[in-house]
Amino acid sequence: MKDAAALQKREKGEPLFHITKRAEIVWWKAWLIRLAAIAASLIVCAVISLLLGDINPFSFFGSMLNGAFGTARRCWNLFYELAILLSISLAVTPAFKMRFWNIGAEGQALIGGLATAACMYYFGGRIPTPLLFVVMIAASILAGMIWAVIPAVFKAFWNTNETLFTLMMNYVAIQLVTFMINFWVTSGSGTLPPMSAYALPTVGNAWILNILVVALLTVAVYIYLRFSKHGYELSVVGESENTALYVGINVKKVIIRTMLLSGALCGVTGLLLVGGTDHTISTSTVGGRGFTAIMVSWLGRFNPLFMVLTSFLLAFLKAGANQVSNDYKMNGSISDIITAVILFFVIGCEFFIQYRIAFRKHGKEEK
Amino acid sequence: MTRPAIELRGITKTFGSIVANKNIDLDVRYGEILSILGENGSGKTTLMNMISGIYFPDAGQILINGHEVVIRSPKDAFAHGIGMIHQHFKLVDVFSAAENIVLGHEEKRFNKKAIAAEVREICELYGFDVDPEKKIYEMSVSEKQTVEIIKVLYRGADILILDEPTAVLTPQETEKLFAVLRRMRDAGKAIVIITHKLHEVLSLSDRVSVLRKGEYIGTVKTAETDETALTEMMVGKKVSLNIERNDPKSLEKRLEVKDLTCIDREGTQVLSNISFSANGGEILGIAGIAGSGQRELLEAIAGLQKYQTGEILYFDPATGETESLKDKTPMQIRELGVRLSFVPEDRLGMGLVGNMDIVDNMMLRSYRGGKSAFLDRKKPKDLADEIIEELEVATPGVHTQVRKLSGGNVQKVLVGREIAAAPTVFMAAYPVRGLDINSSYMIYNLLNKQKENGVAVIFVGEDLDVLIELCDRILVIGSGQITGLVDARRVTKEEIGLLMTRSVSSDGAAPEKEGEKE
Numbered sequence: 001m002k003d004a005a006a007l008q009k010r011e012k013g014e015p016l017f018h019i020t021k022r023a024e025i026v027w028w029k030a031w032l033i034r035l036a037a038i039a040a041s042l043i044v045c046a047v048i049s050l051l052l053g054d055i056n057p058f059s060f061f062g063s064m065l066n067g068a069f070g071t072a073r074r075c076w077n078l079f080y081e082l083a084i085l086l087s088i089s090l091a092v093t094p095a096f097k098m099r100f101w102n103i104g105a106e107g108q109a110l111i112g113g114l115a116t117a118a119c120m121y122y123f124g125g126r127i128p129t130p131l132l133f134v135v136m137i138a139a140s141i142l143a144g145m146i147w148a149v150i151p152a153v154f155k156a157f158w159n160t161n162e163t164l165f166t167l168m169m170n171y172v173a174i175q176l177v178t179f180m181i182n183f184w185v186t187s188g189s190g191t192l193p194p195m196s197a198y199a200l201p202t203v204g205n206a207w208i209l210n211i212l213v214v215a216l217l218t219v220a221v222y223i224y225l226r227f228s229k230h231g232y233e234l235s236v237v238g239e240s241e242n243t244a245l246y247v248g249i250n251v252k253k254v255i256i257r258t259m260l261l262s263g264a265l266c267g268v269t270g271l272l273l274v275g276g277t278d279h280t281i282s283t284s285t286v287g288g289r290g291f292t293a294i295m296v297s298w299l300g301r302f303n304p305l306f307m308v309l310t311s312f313l314l315a316f317l318k319a320g321a322n323q324v325s326n327d328y329k330m331n332g333s334i335s336d337i338i339t340a341v342i343l344f345f346v347i348g349c350e351f352f353i354q355y356r357i358a359f360r361k362h363g364k365e366e367k
Numbered sequence: 368m369t370r371p372a373i374e375l376r377g378i379t380k381t382f383g384s385i386v387a388n389k390n391i392d393l394d395v396r397y398g399e400i401l402s403i404l405g406e407n408g409s410g411k412t413t414l415m416n417m418i419s420g421i422y423f424p425d426a427g428q429i430l431i432n433g434h435e436v437v438i439r440s441p442k443d444a445f446a447h448g449i450g451m452i453h454q455h456f457k458l459v460d461v462f463s464a465a466e467n468i469v470l471g472h473e474e475k476r477f478n479k480k481a482i483a484a485e486v487r488e489i490c491e492l493y494g495f496d497v498d499p500e501k502k503i504y505e506m507s508v509s510e511k512q513t514v515e516i517i518k519v520l521y522r523g524a525d526i527l528i529l530d531e532p533t534a535v536l537t538p539q540e541t542e543k544l545f546a547v548l549r550r551m552r553d554a555g556k557a558i559v560i561i562t563h564k565l566h567e568v569l570s571l572s573d574r575v576s577v578l579r580k581g582e583y584i585g586t587v588k589t590a591e592t593d594e595t596a597l598t599e600m601m602v603g604k605k606v607s608l609n610i611e612r613n614d615p616k617s618l619e620k621r622l623e624v625k626d627l628t629c630i631d632r633e634g635t636q637v638l639s640n641i642s643f644s645a646n647g648g649e650i651l652g653i654a655g656i657a658g659s660g661q662r663e664l665l666e667a668i669a670g671l672q673k674y675q676t677g678e679i680l681y682f683d684p685a686t687g688e689t690e691s692l693k694d695k696t697p698m699q700i701r702e703l704g705v706r707l708s709f710v711p712e713d714r715l716g717m718g719l720v721g722n723m724d725i726v727d728n729m730m731l732r733s734y735r736g737g738k739s740a741f742l743d744r745k746k747p748k749d750l751a752d753e754i755i756e757e758l759e760v761a762t763p764g765v766h767t768q769v770r771k772l773s774g775g776n777v778q779k780v781l782v783g784r785e786i787a788a789a790p791t792v793f794m795a796a797y798p799v800r801g802l803d804i805n806s807s808y809m810i811y812n813l814l815n816k817q818k819e820n821g822v823a824v825i826f827v828g829e830d831l832d833v834l835i836e837l838c839d840r841i842l843v844i845g846s847g848q849i850t851g852l853v854d855a856r857r858v859t860k861e862e863i864g865l866l867m868t869r870s871v872s873s874d875g876a877a878p879e880k881e882g883e884k885e
Contacts, residue, residue, distance in 0.1 A: 227741050232734055235723070242717040245671055246709070247731045248698035 017359045030353045037349030041342045048337060053328050060324065064338075067323020068316050080207040080277070081315040082308075083214040084269065088289050089296035089307050090214075090221045091265030094258050095148075096294075097225060097302045099238040100155065104166025106290025107173035108147040108263050110283075112270025114177050115143035117192065117281040120274075121184060124198035132198060136275055144267025145260050147173065152259030156252035170290070174283050181282065194279035200271075210272045217265065222304040224261075234258045266290075299347070317342060370397050371433065372526050372557035373418060373449075378427035380413055385801070387413040391427070391583040393576055395526065400548060400558040402568040402589075404601060405578035406656070406829065408800075411561045412454075414578070415528045419451035420444035431526075450519025451528040454535075456511050458503045465499035468518045489520050493550050496543075508633075509540040516547070526557040533567060534658075535635075545571050563601075563656050565594050565868040579603055598864040602831055605860050610811050610836040613819065615649040620682050621823035622668070622792055627677035629663055629847075637663045638674065638847045647684060647791065650814060650824040652838030652855060654831065654863050660847035661827045662712055665794050668825075669709045670697040681705050684791055684821070708790035710782055712797050712827075718781045721770030725751045725762065725780055728769050732788055754783035758809065775806035782813060793817050796827040811837055831860045843867055 046057030068078050088105050095102035102108075119136045127135070151165035181192050203209045225231040237244045237254045244251050269289075274281050292314060300307030321335030328334070373395040380388040388410045395401050403411045416422045418429065420441040428435050431447045438444050444451070458467050465482045486499040497513045506514070512532065519527060529548075533541045548571065552558055562568060568575050569589060577584040577600040584600050622645040629638035638660045645651045653661055666672035668679055670692065679692040683704060690703050700707060715721040719728045729747035737743060751765040758779040762772055769777055778798060785793065795814065799807040814837065818824050828834045834841055835855050843851040843866040851866040 229734060229740060229742055232727070232730065232742055236720055236731070239720045239722050240716055242713065243720050243731070246669070246697065246711065246717050248696060248701060250698070 017357055019355050019357055022354060022356050025353055033349050033352050034346070037345040038342070041345035044341050044345070045338050048341065049324075049334075052334065053330055055328055063324045063327045064320030067321070067326075068319040070323070074319065076205065076207045078315055078319050079211055081318065082311050083207075083211045084273065085289050085292060085296060085315055086307060086311040087210075087214040087217055087272065088266060088269045088286070089293040089300070089311055090217055090304055091144075091262050091269060092290075092293050093221065093297045093302050093304065093307070094225065094231075094234060095262040096297050097238050098234040098255065098258050100152070100255060100259065101163045102148065102151075102166050102259065102262055103163055103291065103294060104147065104151065104169045105262075105266050105269075105293050106286050106288065107166075107170035108144045108266030109269040109273070109286045109290055110170075110173045110177060110281075111147045112140040112144040112267030113274040113278075113281050113285050114173070114180060114270070115139040115267070116271045116274040117195075118180070120195045120198040120279075121192075124195055129198070133200065133275075136200075137271060140271035140275075141264045141267040144263040144265070144270060146263070148259045148263025148266065149256060152256045156255040177281060177283050177285075191282060192280045196279045199279045200275040206277060210276045213268070213272060217268070218304045218308065221265070225302075225304070230254075230257065295343070295347075313346070314339075371395070372397050372431065374430040374433075375414075375418075376428040376430065378414065378417060378424050378429070380410075380417060380422060380425050386581050388417075388424075389581045389583075391578070393583065393586070395557050395559055397525070397557045398552060398555050399573040400552050400560065400571055402572035402575045403559060403561045403578065404563065404565075404568055404575050404597060406563060406601060408580075408657075408829065409578040409601075410581040411578055412530055415451060415530060415559065415561060418444065419449055419528060445522055445524070448523060448525040449528065450522060450524030450526070452512065452515045452519065452530065452532060454530045456515055458511060458514060460504040461502065463500050463502050464497055464506075464514045464517075467503060467514055468499075468521050470518075472522060485521065486517060489517055493520070493547050493554070495547060508535045509537075509544070512536070512544070520551075525555075526559070527551065528559045528561070530561045531563075532560060533562065533564065541567070563868065565597055568597065569594065577601055594865060594868075595861060598861050598868065602860050602864045605835075606832045608832055608836050610808070610833070611815060612836065612839075613815070615646070615818065615839050617821065618646040618648050619684065619821075620644055621647040621684070622682070622825075623680040624664075624668070625678045625680070627664070627667060627674055627679065629660075629667060629672060629674040631663070636847055638667070641677070641844070641847075641849055643842055643849065643852065645792070645823040645825055647821045647823045648818060649839040650818050650826055650837060652834040652841040653825065653827040653844065654829075654834050654841050655844040655867055657829065659844050659867075661796065661844065663847075664844075665709065665711070665796055665825070665827065668692070668792075668794065669707060670695050670700045681792070706789060706791045708785035708788050708793045710778075710785055710793075710795040710798050712800075714777050714781050715770055718785075719769050719777065722768055724766040724768055725755070725760075726765050728780060729754075729784055732784065750784070750787055751780075754780060754787070758783050758813075774801040775803055778802060778810065779806065782810060786813060786817065790817070790822055792823045792825070794825040794827075797829060798826070799833065800829070807833075831863050834863070835860065845869060 042061070046060060049055040049060045050057060067074065069075055088109055091108070092102050092105045116136050116139065119132065119139050123132050123135060147169055151160070151162050151169060154160040154165060155162045181190070185192055200209060203212065233249050233254050236247070236249060237251055241251055244254070270286070273285050278285055296307055296310045296314060299310040317339045321338045324330070324338065325332055325334045371394050375391055375393040378388055378391045379386070391414060393414070403415070405411045413422065417424045418438065420438045420443050423439065429438060430436070431449070436447055438447065459470065462470070465479065465486055468486055469482055483499040489495065490497060495513050495517060497510055497517065503511060503514065512535070516527070532544060536544060548558055548560070560572065572589050574586055574588055575592065575597065576586040577597070579601060587596070624644070625642050627638055627641040628636065631637045641664060653664070655661055663672050667674050681690045681692055683690060685704070690705065692700055692705070695703070711717040720731070726744055726748045729750045730742065730744070733747065734742055748765055754760060755762060755765065760772070760776045760779045762776060769780060772780070782795070782798060793814070798810050802810065814824050814826060826834070826838060835858065838855040841853050841855050841858065841863065842849060843853065843863055845867055850869060853862065
């Protein structure tokens with residue numbers, strides 16, 4: 001009797017469930033969990049739309065698809081958005097693989113764009129156009145590199161926190177853009193008029209050049225990370241600094257070199273945005289993509305090929321959700337809600353792929 | 368006065384396949400100091416963590432004041448009057464002592480004056496010397512420890528568990544701590560200290576419980592025992608392993624360490640005046656309690672640990688030249704033509720990259736070869752295939768992530784790679800830790816083969832039986848100093864055990880003499 005009571009007491013004391021790490025999961029199971037998560041997120045979205053706006057779920061999803069693929073223009077826009085988001089995600093990926101949390105891509109791209117705009121403003125019409133393009137490319141890349149290498153140097157030599165540092169550099173970049181616009185624009189409008197005469201040449205339509213450049217960059221970054229010695233070194237540094245030291249890798253050099261690359265790629269994004277499509281600059285030119293890129297890169301497991309998929313998902317959600325709020329005369333919050341719900345499920349399901357939940361087993365105590 | 372405070376009955380805890388505690392019975396009584404003695408990895412800390420609510424036992428009962436209890440969290444432990452002082456302090460640096468003491472203690476309002484008064488009262492009662500207003504970051508290690516102790520007393524703990532409390536203290540601070548502990552014992556508290564220092568056990572505790580390899584060996588009264596008896600309980604009887612050992616031939620000096628002194632970032636002297644030489648064609652064992660400076664010594668030789676004074680010399684067998692390795696990075700050492708292989712203690716955190724596959728791990732040492740900016744994965748793959756076949760690595764394939772392999776297979780991959788570099792000096796830290804018998808013997812054979820090829824092998828071990836049967840000479844270190852250099856063929860386990868647990872500074876005896884005496 002006494003034993004039974006003690007046993008009962010102990011069972012009560014034991015936690016309800018344990019969370020254990022999975023050793024390995026078969027690929028189809030992982031994808032099953034992901035699909036289930038997406039299905040669940042769509043159901044939640046439908047319920048929300050039903051409750052908030054009394055919208056029929058089918059027309060709701062139809063509206064999303066329409067927003068993304070409805071017209072040729074929308075399709076091009078979708079792929080353009082995908083490309084820009086992907087290019088900035090490619091930029092942060094080498095740094096992330098090195099476990100250097102560069103959340104300053106927004107500023108690095110913006111400063112690249114500012115350098116492009118400055119070249120267009122000062123040299124446009126004064127030097128031959130082909131030379132102008134070369135100067136624009138060089139200036140944007142250099143500007144991005146400078147913005148990225150400052151926190152890298154501080155990290156490498158004094159171990160400062162790169163997250164805060166790169167974040168703060170964003171605000172410096174934004175203020176600098178505001179300052180330059182005020183400096184250049186003397187009329188009351190406060191915006192820099194497009195300098196389309198000096199824009200990068202278009203191929204076919206306004207979007208194709210950007211898409212092509214990003215496609216090339218994707219392959220290049222993939223090869224760099226997977227097959228080059230540099231890529232190998234930065235992975236080792238990211239995985240374990242101790243191992244890097246043990247095999248004689250110069251960690252400081254790798255940190256600085258990788259951030260130079262990261263900044264250069266951000267600069268290219270700035271060049272594409274300003275020189276390729278906008279032909280002007282404002283503080284919202286990058287439009288928060290520098291932060292969305294963090295998510296793209298993580299969700300894509302730092303693999304440029306997977307990142308094509310994740311940036312597609314995000315670009316699709318953005319276009320679709322905007323259309324929903326337009327079609328049903330709701331404010332922008334609905335699109336944020338939809339995006340958030342879907343991302344919550346997509347990211348959250350990774351937990352169930354990594355971990356297994358084991359519930360308390362009754363009566364299995366005595367063996 | 369000898370009312371039992373804690374009674375453990377059949378406590379078992381396993382981590383995966385490793386049994387950390389096996390069926391342990393133990394009594395802790397009020398008004399006494401109990402030492403838990405055992406080598407590293409004997410399960411002392413795991414056992415105490417179960418009492419203080421950090422781990423949950425797989426089986427067995429815990430009785431407190433005679434009643435069975437369930438301890439699920441440190442909070443539960445506190446409710447039963449148990450307080451643990453961990454080896455690594457858990458204090459908020461920017462808070463004052465008083466703020467840290469009340470942290471997480473919910474019942475009372477935050478009244479600084481009242482707290483300070485109460486803290487002073489506790490201090491006076493037991494003779495602590497600490498200023499409640501002082502911030503933690505301004506404190507010395509011993510002051511921080513005092514705060515930890517006051518913290519648990521403030522919460523009304525009657526049972527105090529201290530995990531290696533003297534590891535970070537100077538001898539004077541240790542004496543002060545002991546005085547406080549004695550006063551607390553006299554006030555009727557139950558005190559448990561986890562330690563592996565024999566002289567402390569003898570001078571402080573009333574009873575000693577010994578653990579060895581996760582098992583409970585026994586409890587003795589301190590007054591009725593001595594160092595030799597305790598050492599024997601701790602290390603156990605000699606077990607014959609039948610490791611093959613040939614006599615070293617054609618010894619030649621390969622590496623010489625001269626007066627090496629190393630001070631770490633916290634200002635602790637982790638190595639002091641270490642001098643020895645390692646010869647090609649022999650296995651030099653290094654014995655010592657874990658954390659006595661073995662890691663720093665090997666890393667200093669490998670160019671990973673800076674040292675203040677002293678020198679390390681390498682005698683190149685190919686050219687006959689002598690090179691100094693002082694102030695050189697691992698890369699520079701390699702460029703000198705020193706073929707040094709190193710199997711570090713932390714296999715996945717230093718020797719290998721856990722998230723990379725076997726092929727990519729093979730490249731770690733060699734990927735720089737060639738002028739191309741791109742990697743050559745062909746040769747590493749061949750090497751990986753070769754190692755998998757020769758060392759019988761159990762793996763689904765060469766592209767399996769190393770962290771997914773079992774401990775023994777991880778070690779085979781690492782040792783295989785390091786041997787493939789054709790070293791002239793081969794250093795291995797705890798190469799058989801966590802390995803099964805077969806893998807262990809395979810590693811011993813590999814080391815013996817290196818020895819026969821004229822390589823200078825340095826083997827840092829923890830199992831004394833292995834050290835005695837595998838090595839030619841054994842260097843014993845304690846608290847960063849050499850406490851003995853003995854001939855492995857003639858030394859006994861107890862002799863090494865005694866050398867390990869003493870420190871040169873406290874008794875001042877010349878270590879070499881001690882080693883040769885018998």
